[in-house]
Amino acid sequence: MQKPEIVFSNFLRTKGLKLTSPRKIILEAVFTTHEHFNVDAMYDLIRQTHSNVSRATIYRTMPLLVEAGLIKQSVRCQSKDYYEHTYGHSNHLHLICKVCGEIIEADCKEVEKAIEKIALKYNFKSTEFDLSARGICSACSEQE
Amino acid sequence: MQKPEIVFSNFLRTKGLKLTSPRKIILEAVFTTHEHFNVDAMYDLIRQTHSNVSRATIYRTMPLLVEAGLIKQSVRCQSKDYYEHTYGHSNHLHLICKVCGEIIEADCKEVEKAIEKIALKYNFKSTEFDLSARGICSACSEQE
DNA sequence: GTCAATGCAAAGACTTTGCAATCTA
DNA sequence: TAGATTGCAAAGTCTTTGCATTGAC
Numbered sequence: 001m002q003k004p005e006i007v008f009s010n011f012l013r014t015k016g017l018k019l020t021s022p023r024k025i026i027l028e029a030v031f032t033t034h035e036h037f038n039v040d041a042m043y044d045l046i047r048q049t050h051s052n053v054s055r056a057t058i059y060r061t062m063p064l065l066v067e068a069g070l071i072k073q074s075v076r077c078q079s080k081d082y083y084e085h086t087y088g089h090s091n092h093l094h095l096i097c098k099v100c101g102e103i104i105e106a107d108c109k110e111v112e113k114a115i116e117k118i119a120l121k122y123n124f125k126s127t128e129f130d131l132s133a134r135g136i137c138s139a140c141s142e143q144e
Numbered sequence: 145m146q147k148p149e150i151v152f153s154n155f156l157r158t159k160g161l162k163l164t165s166p167r168k169i170i171l172e173a174v175f176t177t178h179e180h181f182n183v184d185a186m187y188d189l190i191r192q193t194h195s196n197v198s199r200a201t202i203y204r205t206m207p208l209l210v211e212a213g214l215i216k217q218s219v220r221c222q223s224k225d226y227y228e229h230t231y232g233h234s235n236h237l238h239l240i241c242k243v244c245g246e247i248i249e250a251d252c253k254e255v256e257k258a259i260e261k262i263a264l265k266y267n268f269k270s271t272e273f274d275l276s277a278r279g280i281c282s283a284c285s286e287q288e
Numbered sequence: 289g290t291c292a293a294t295g296c297a298a299a300g301a302c303t304t305t306g307c308a309a310t311c312t313a
Numbered sequence: 314t315a316g317a318t319t320g321c322a323a324a325g326t327c328t329t330t331g332c333a334t335t336g337a338c
Binding site: 161 | 316317318321322327328329
C-alpha cells in the first residue's frame with residue numbers, strides 16, 4: 001500500500017495542483033491523528049510545531065483530501081464537521097454521546113458480519129459502512 | 145399507536161412544559177413532511193399558512209421533538225442539519241448502491257443486537273441507530 | 289515567469305441566546 | 314397569577330471567500 005503522501009502528491013499532479021508546504025504539514029497532521037478530527041483540532045495540533053498554517057488553508061485542504069480518497073466526512077457533532085481516515089483504515093462503529101458529544105470508535109467486525117448476512121439476502125455486495133449509534137456514554141449516565 | 149400530538153403533549157406535560165400554538169403548528173408541519181427536512185424548509189412550509197412562527201421557535205422546538213422521540217437528527221448536508229421522523233418508523237439498514245443509487249431498506253434487528261453487544265463493553269446506552277452500507281446491488285453486479 | 293496557493297480579515301450561513309412582551313395551565 | 318414561551322434582533326460559531334502577496338513548478 002502506498003504512503004498517503006504519495007497518493008496525495010499523485011492526486012494533486014493529475015489535477016494540476018501543487019504540493020505546497022502547508023499541504024504537506026496538514027496531510028502529516030491528519031495522518032498522525034488516530035481519532036476522527038475536526039478543523040479546529042487540526043489547527044491546534046499543527047500550531048504546536050508550525051506557526052504558519054491558517055485555518056483557511058485547512059478548510060481548503062480538507063475537500064482535496066476527501067477527493068483524493070484519503071479521508072471522508074464523518075459525523076457532525078455539536079455544530080462541527082468531523083473527518084476520519086479512510087485510507088488504510090477499516091470501518092468503525094461510532095458511539096456518539098448525546099450529552100457530552102464524545103465519540104467512541106469501536107471495532108465493528110461483528111456488526112459487519114450481521115450486515116453481510118442481510119446483504120446476502122439481497123445479493124448486495126457491500127464495501128463501505130457508515131455505522132453510528134447515538135445514546136449516552138458511561139460517564140454521562142453516571143452523572144444522572 | 146398514539147398520534148404524535150398525543151405523544152408530544154404527554155411529553156411536554158411530564159416535563160412541566162406547555163403545549164403552545166407555535167409548537168402545535170411545528171409538530172403538524174413536521175409530520176406532514178415525508179422527506180428529511182431542515183429548519184429552513186420547515187419555516188417556509190409553515191409560512192405558507194401561518195405567519196407567526198419564528199425561526200427561533202423552530203430551532204427551539206426541534207430538540208424537544210427529538211427528546212420526545214418523535215424525530216431524530218439525520219444527516220448534515222451542505223452545512224445544514226437535517227431531521228427525520230423516528231416515531232412510527234423503525235430503524236433500517238440502508239443498503240445504498242454506488243452504481244445506480246438504489247436504496248434498499250432492510251430490517252436490522254440482528255445488526256442492532258451486534259451493536260448492543262459492543263455498546264455493552266463501553267457501558268454505552270444506545271437509543272438510535274444510523275446504519276448504512278454502500279456497495280453494489282444485485283442488478284448492477286450482474287451487468288458487469 | 290506563470291499561475292496556483294496562502295494568510296488575513298471580512299463576509300456568509302446556520303444556530304443560539306437575551307430580553308421584554310405574551311400566553312398556557 | 315406564575316412561570317414557561319415567543320419574536321425579535323443581536324451575538325455566536327463554524328465555514329467560506331476576496332485579495333494582495335508568496336511560492337511551487
